[in-house]
Amino acid sequence: MNKFLLLLTLTGTFLFVNAQDQRVPVDTTIVTTNSVTIKGQKVNYKAQTGTQPVFDANGNVKATLFYTYYQRTGVTNRTQRPLIMSFNGGPGSASVWMHIAYTGPKVLKIDDEGNPIQPYGIKDNPYSVLDVADIVFINPVNTGYSRPVVKKDEKVDKKYFFGVNADAKYLADWLNTFVTRNNRWQSPKYIIGESYGGTRVMQLAYELQSRQWMYLNGVIMVSPADYKIIRTESSEDYAINFPYFTAAAWYHKQLPHALQQKDLLEILPESESFSINKLLPALAKGGYIGETEKNTIAEKMAYYSGIKKEVILQHNLELPKSYFWKELLRDSKGKTIGRLDSRYLGLDKRQTGTSPEYNSELVSWLHSFTPAINYYTQNVLKFKTDVKYNMFGPVHPWDFSNDNSRENLRKAMAQNPYLHLLVQSGYYDGATTYSAAKYTMGKIDPSGKLKTRMSFKGYRSGHMMYLRKVDLEKANDDLRDFINKSSKNMGAAKH
Numbered sequence: 001m002n003k004f005l006l007l008l009t010l011t012g013t014f015l016f017v018n019a020q021d022q023r024v025p026v027d028t029t030i031v032t033t034n035s036v037t038i039k040g041q042k043v044n045y046k047a048q049t050g051t052q053p054v055f056d057a058n059g060n061v062k063a064t065l066f067y068t069y070y071q072r073t074g075v076t077n078r079t080q081r082p083l084i085m086s087f088n089g090g091p092g093s094a095s096v097w098m099h100i101a102y103t104g105p106k107v108l109k110i111d112d113e114g115n116p117i118q119p120y121g122i123k124d125n126p127y128s129v130l131d132v133a134d135i136v137f138i139n140p141v142n143t144g145y146s147r148p149v150v151k152k153d154e155k156v157d158k159k160y161f162f163g164v165n166a167d168a169k170y171l172a173d174w175l176n177t178f179v180t181r182n183n184r185w186q187s188p189k190y191i192i193g194e195s196y197g198g199t200r201v202m203q204l205a206y207e208l209q210s211r212q213w214m215y216l217n218g219v220i221m222v223s224p225a226d227y228k229i230i231r232t233e234s235s236e237d238y239a240i241n242f243p244y245f246t247a248a249a250w251y252h253k254q255l256p257h258a259l260q261q262k263d264l265l266e267i268l269p270e271s272e273s274f275s276i277n278k279l280l281p282a283l284a285k286g287g288y289i290g291e292t293e294k295n296t297i298a299e300k301m302a303y304y305s306g307i308k309k310e311v312i313l314q315h316n317l318e319l320p321k322s323y324f325w326k327e328l329l330r331d332s333k334g335k336t337i338g339r340l341d342s343r344y345l346g347l348d349k350r351q352t353g354t355s356p357e358y359n360s361e362l363v364s365w366l367h368s369f370t371p372a373i374n375y376y377t378q379n380v381l382k383f384k385t386d387v388k389y390n391m392f393g394p395v396h397p398w399d400f401s402n403d404n405s406r407e408n409l410r411k412a413m414a415q416n417p418y419l420h421l422l423v424q425s426g427y428y429d430g431a432t433t434y435s436a437a438k439y440t441m442g443k444i445d446p447s448g449k450l451k452t453r454m455s456f457k458g459y460r461s462g463h464m465m466y467l468r469k470v471d472l473e474k475a476n477d478d479l480r481d482f483i484n485k486s487s488k489n490m491g492a493a494k495h
Contacts, residue, residue: 024147026051026064027051029048030382031047031049032382033046036124036125036128038126039127039131041131043072043105045072046070046073050383051145052065052178054173055173061149062170063141063149065138065140066139066144067137067178068104068136068137069178070105070130080187081187082133082190083134083187084129084133084136084191085175085190085192086192087171087197088197089193089197089198089199089200091196091398092143092394093196094139094144094373095138095139095140096144097194098194099137100376101464101466101472103476105128106122107123107472108467112469113467114341114364116367120372122375122376132483133190136178138171138174140171141162143391143393145387145390146393161395162396162399164398164399165402168200171200171207172204172214175214185214189214190218190219191218191219194222195225197221198226198440199227199403201220201221203408205413205419206411207408217418217420217486218421219409219421219422220482221421221423222425223426223463224432224437227403229241229440230436233320238279238318239275239280239283240436242435243268244433245306245324246304246305247342247434250264250267254329255303259304264427264460267304275435279297279300283317294313295313307319320355321339322339325339325430337360338360338430339430340362341361341430341461341462341463342462344364361462361463365464409421409444410444410445413444417494419453420453420454420482421441422457422479423437423455424459424465424478424479426458426462426464427460428460437456459474
C-alpha cells in the first residue's frame with residue numbers, strides 16, 4: 001500500500017476524505033504511452049487513467065469516478081479533434097464492455113464469433129476509432145473503481161446518483177469538470193451509450209446542453225434500452241419486439257423453408273410490416289379480438305417465429321421473450337438460446353419450464369471480460385489498487401420515474417442543428433431488440449422533421465455486436481464515418 005500511495009503522490013492528488021472505501025483515491029492521474037496499428041496506420045497514443053471527483057453545487061466532493069482517457073499523440077490542432085465520452089449501461093454496469101471490446105485501442109482475446117479463449121487477455125484493436133477521435137471511458141458511481149464519498153458516520157445519498165434524472169445530472173457536472181481540465185471545450189463532442197446507456201445519453205444530451213451549455217455533435221446509442229417499451233408487457237412491447245423472433249429463428253434454421261431459403265435482410269422487412277400493421281392492432285383488441293382474426297394472427301406469428309401456433313394461442317398472442325428463449329430449440333436440440341445474443345446456446349437441468357435457468361451469453365462474456373479488465377487496468381494502465389473492480393455494482397433501487405429521455409433528446413436536437421444521432425443494434429439481441437431501437441427513433445421525433453439527422457445500422461450479431469470480428473470492423477467503420485461527417489464544418493448552426 002505504501003508504494004501505491006507514493007505513486008499517487010507523484011502522479012496526482014490524494015485527498016484524504018472518508019470514502020465508502022478509503023483505498024480509493026479521490027483525485028489522481030496515471031499516464032502511460034503506447035501505440036496501435038489501425039487500418040494499417042500506426043497510431044501513437046497516451047492513456048490517462050485515474051479518478052476525478054464529482055462536485056456538488058457548493059464544491060463538496062460527492063463521489064469519485066474512475067475513467068480512462070485515450071488521446072492520440074502528435075496531433076497539432078486538438079480543437080478539430082473529436083472527443084467521444086463513453087458509457088455502458090445496466091444501470092450498474094462498468095464502462096468495460098465497449099472499452100476493451102469495441103472502440104478502445106485494446107480488445108479481448110476471443111475467437112472470431114466472440115467465444116472465450118484461454119489464457120484470457122487482451123490484444124491490439126486494429127479497428128479502433130482512436131485514429132479519428134479521442135475517447136474517455138467513464139464508470140458511474142459504484143461501477144469499476146468509482147465510489148461515493150461520504151463523511152464519517154454519514155450514509156450515501158442514493159437519490160443523488162441512482163435514477164434516470166439524477167444519473168444524468170451528476171454525470172453532466174463531472175463531464176464539465178473533465179472537459180475543462182483537459183482543455184476540450186473547442187473540440188467536436190460525442191456521447192455514446194450502450195443498453196441502459198441509450199437512455200442515459202438521450203437524457204444526458206439535453207442535460208449537458210441545458211445546464212452545462214455544452215453542445216454536442218453526436219449521440220450514439222448502441223443496443224439502446226428504452227424504458228418506455230422494455231419489460232412493460234404492453235401491446236407495444238409484444239408487437240415491436242416480434243421481428244427479433246424472426247431473426248433468431250432464422251439463425252437457428254427454425255423457420256419454414258420459404259423464409260429460411262432467403263437472406264435475413266430479405267425477410268426482416270416482412271416481419272416488421274406484420275408486427276406494426278397486423279400484430280399490434282390485434283394485440284390492442286385484447287379479449288375482444290374475434291376467433292377468426294386470432295387464429296390468422298397466430299398462424300402468421302408461427303410462420304415468422306418458428307414457434308408452434310398452439311403455443312402462441314395458449315399465450316393469447318402475447319409471447320414473452322423469455323419463453324421464446326426456452327421454447328425455440330426445446331424439441332429439436334433440447335437447448336436454450338441466449339437473451340443478449342441468441343446465437344449462444346445453454347443447457348438447462350430440465351427441458352420443461354417457461355424460461356432459461358441462466359443467460360448463456362452473459363456467463364460466456366464474463367469468462368473473457370473480468371480477467372481481461374483486471375489485468376489490463378493494473379498491468380498495462382498501471383492503476384494499482386486492492387479495490388474490487390465492479391463489473392456490476394450496487395445501484396438499486398434505481399429511480400425510473402419522470403423518464404423524459406426521448407423528449408429531451410428531441411429538444412436537444414431541435415435546439416442544436418449540429419446534433420446527429422446514430423443507432424447501432426444487433427439483429428440477434430433479444431434484450432434490447434433492433435426493431436425496438438428503430439421504433440424508439442420514430443418516437444423521439446414524431447414530426448419526422450429530424451429524421452435526416454438520424455441513422456440506423458444493424459449487424460448480424462447480438463447486444464454486443466462488436467464481439468463478432470466481422471461486426472467489430474463494420475461497426476467501427478460506421479462509427480468512424482458518422483464522426484467524420486458530423487464533425488466537419490457545416491456552416492452556421494441554424495435550421
